[in-house]
Amino acid sequence: MKISLGPILYYWTRRCVLDFYEQVVNWPIDIVYLGEVVCSRRHEMRFNDWLDVASKLAATGKEVVLSTQALLESESDLKVLRRLTGNGRFRIEANDIGAVRLSTGKPFVVGTHINTYNGETLAILAEQGATRWVMPVELSRDMLAELLVKKPHGMETEVFAYGRLPLAFSSRCFTARRHNLPKDDCHFKCLEHPCGITLKTREGQSFLALNGTQTQSASIHNLISEIEDMRQLGVDVVRISPQPEHTGEVIAAFRAAIDCVVSGSAAQAALAPHLFDEPCDGYWHGRSGIEQSFRLLS
Amino acid sequence: MSLELVCPAGNLPALKAAVDNGADCVYMGFRNSTNARAFAGLNFDNETAKQGIRYAHENNCKVLLALNTYPQTAQSHIWEQAVDDAAELGIDALILADLGLMRYASRTYSDLRLHLSVQGSATNYEAINFYYEHFGIQRAVLPRVLSLAQVENVVKNTSVEIELFGFGGLCVMVEGRCILSSYATGESPNTAGVCSPAKAVRWQQTPNGLESRLNGVLLDQYSASENAGYPTLCKGRFEVEDEIYYALEEPTSLNTLELIPDMLRMGISAIKIEGRQRSPAYVEQVTRVWRAAINAATQDATHYLAKEDWMTQLSKLSEGQQHTLGAYYRPWK
Numbered sequence: 219m220k221i222s223l224g225p226i227l228y229y230w231t232r233r234c235v236l237d238f239y240e241q242v243v244n245w246p247i248d249i250v251y252l253g254e255v256v257c258s259r260r261h262e263m264r265f266n267d268w269l270d271v272a273s274k275l276a277a278t279g280k281e282v283v284l285s286t287q288a289l290l291e292s293e294s295d296l297k298v299l300r301r302l303t304g305n306g307r308f309r310i311e312a313n314d315i316g317a318v319r320l321s322t323g324k325p326f327v328v329g330t331h332i333n334t335y336n337g338e339t340l341a342i343l344a345e346q347g348a349t350r351w352v353m354p355v356e357l358s359r360d361m362l363a364e365l366l367v368k369k370p371h372g373m374e375t376e377v378f379a380y381g382r383l384p385l386a387f388s389s390r391c392f393t394a395r396r397h398n399l400p401k402d403d404c405h406f407k408c409l410e411h412p413c414g415i416t417l418k419t420r421e422g423q424s425f426l427a428l429n430g431t432q433t434q435s436a437s438i439h440n441l442i443s444e445i446e447d448m449r450q451l452g453v454d455v456v457r458i459s460p461q462p463e464h465t466g467e468v469i470a471a472f473r474a475a476i477d478c479v480v481s482g483s484a485a486q487a488a489l490a491p492h493l494f495d496e497p498c499d500g501y502w503h504g505r506s507g508i509e510q511s512f513r514l515l516s
Numbered sequence: 517m518s519l520e521l522v523c524p525a526g527n528l529p530a531l532k533a534a535v536d537n538g539a540d541c542v543y544m545g546f547r548n549s550t551n552a553r554a555f556a557g558l559n560f561d562n563e564t565a566k567q568g569i570r571y572a573h574e575n576n577c578k579v580l581l582a583l584n585t586y587p588q589t590a591q592s593h594i595w596e597q598a599v600d601d602a603a604e605l606g607i608d609a610l611i612l613a614d615l616g617l618m619r620y621a622s623r624t625y626s627d628l629r630l631h632l633s634v635q636g637s638a639t640n641y642e643a644i645n646f647y648y649e650h651f652g653i654q655r656a657v658l659p660r661v662l663s664l665a666q667v668e669n670v671v672k673n674t675s676v677e678i679e680l681f682g683f684g685g686l687c688v689m690v691e692g693r694c695i696l697s698s699y700a701t702g703e704s705p706n707t708a709g710v711c712s713p714a715k716a717v718r719w720q721q722t723p724n725g726l727e728s729r730l731n732g733v734l735l736d737q738y739s740a741s742e743n744a745g746y747p748t749l750c751k752g753r754f755e756v757e758d759e760i761y762y763a764l765e766e767p768t769s770l771n772t773l774e775l776i777p778d779m780l781r782m783g784i785s786a787i788k789i790e791g792r793q794r795s796p797a798y799v800e801q802v803t804r805v806w807r808a809a810i811n812a813a814t815q816d817a818t819h820y821l822a823k824e825d826w827m828t829q830l831s832k833l834s835e836g837q838q839h840t841l842g843a844y845y846r847p848w849k
Contacts, residue, residue: 316642335586338616386694389661507699
């Protein structure tokens, strides 16, 4: 079972991003997804910067995939998309059907933002060239098991296994709204919130996280206890979503669990200090996403 | 130059109200999880669908059927059966979101007209053209996230007809890409055809005021002087960095009556009224106003003005008595 590092979903400074990927070189991961998935206004890293990082990581033996923006609204969004799909070297992770159209005939990854809920849909995507798919996060392990019976030959399955869950996209920027700024003049406030802004209920329950035009779960989706179950189901890749601190420790804990160096509960315990909010795993168990079925060891 | 008026039919009386008041098309769903408005007590079985289709066709009104949730592998046959039933009933078009179901429909019924549902999340022409090339879709309903200029760019770059939302509940998120509801309740529009489902809603009078909860999550508290609306998850008041406000969106409705001349000029094919969950009286009033407005704009777009009387009537029917141009008006973003 491989470990992938998902694209950075937040807006970090160029320095932070470059430093982050300097560390990635030494982490025990197999696949790195790079690029801006959330907002077209995030320009700290330019197209060529991403390609530089991609080349460096590829030279160290990591598989590099370029992720495309999920919500495509303007002609300039499509222009960026065409540069990505036409890069000529790296596979892309298609996060919109428009990206699938532009990738047809080349091998690509079906991102978590494409609604793949059944085997027929996955078969159609395979015909276009998809070689791996990332399960939509709201699917349960039972739905996955049913779907995998119909999985096209050679298709790899990836599961979002750690991080704040991407729950929704809007054309409205909720971070700009928080600061009473219009989206077109947002002062790039996302830079001040390296893991989003926590939204709480009026009785103080951590509920969601505002990340520009994306809304995430406040809780950290964590499937480290499900590694064995995923392996038996035929999951090929588990995805870790980057967080500003301790991503390396999170990956180490997953690596240990996958390599069976430690038990599931020991891996859970190793991970616990690095969770920056409550854990959740409800989706995997067919329940509401916010629920947590396993108590973390204290 | 024509703009079809597409009205909601949550049940037979609503369908008749839409037809009687000038809808060009009505859209409906079956009474199960195959459509994104799978509310208790709503929608059609084969018998009522048959009656509704007959009534609409006798009055020159088309009937569209929404099968716009995403089939889960083990239950795919339910969605395929719904396609079969719709074809048998003589529906004028299917509104679909799932790739697999589109293939089934286009292969099994090559003459059946297909529309891409808003739940298909197609916000750009590359995506829309993909659905056209592979399944021959003839119309796409755009999510409520594009500005008018962006909509116009889509229209210019595809031969597929474009349908826009004109009036009713405002989704602040991209439809088909929002699972806030299942995060809180386990059921989302994609999987179960519901958003913030009524069975998960609890109202409770407390010393802090009237509380609305969704599967236990506090969505809002209302003082005695405040109107409490349906607790849709994205329209609650939350606390962000010690400030309490409508962090995602206020309880408000979309109303684009004043944009009809722009839509005509841009070559929009149809305008959709949201609200299959609303009453026949609601459907009657909204359809009547929109029919009058589209007629007026079609006759003389240059001098068209959204009449105050129309706007007043629509405001009374709007969520929180407020309405907005939503994303069509860029500063909303």
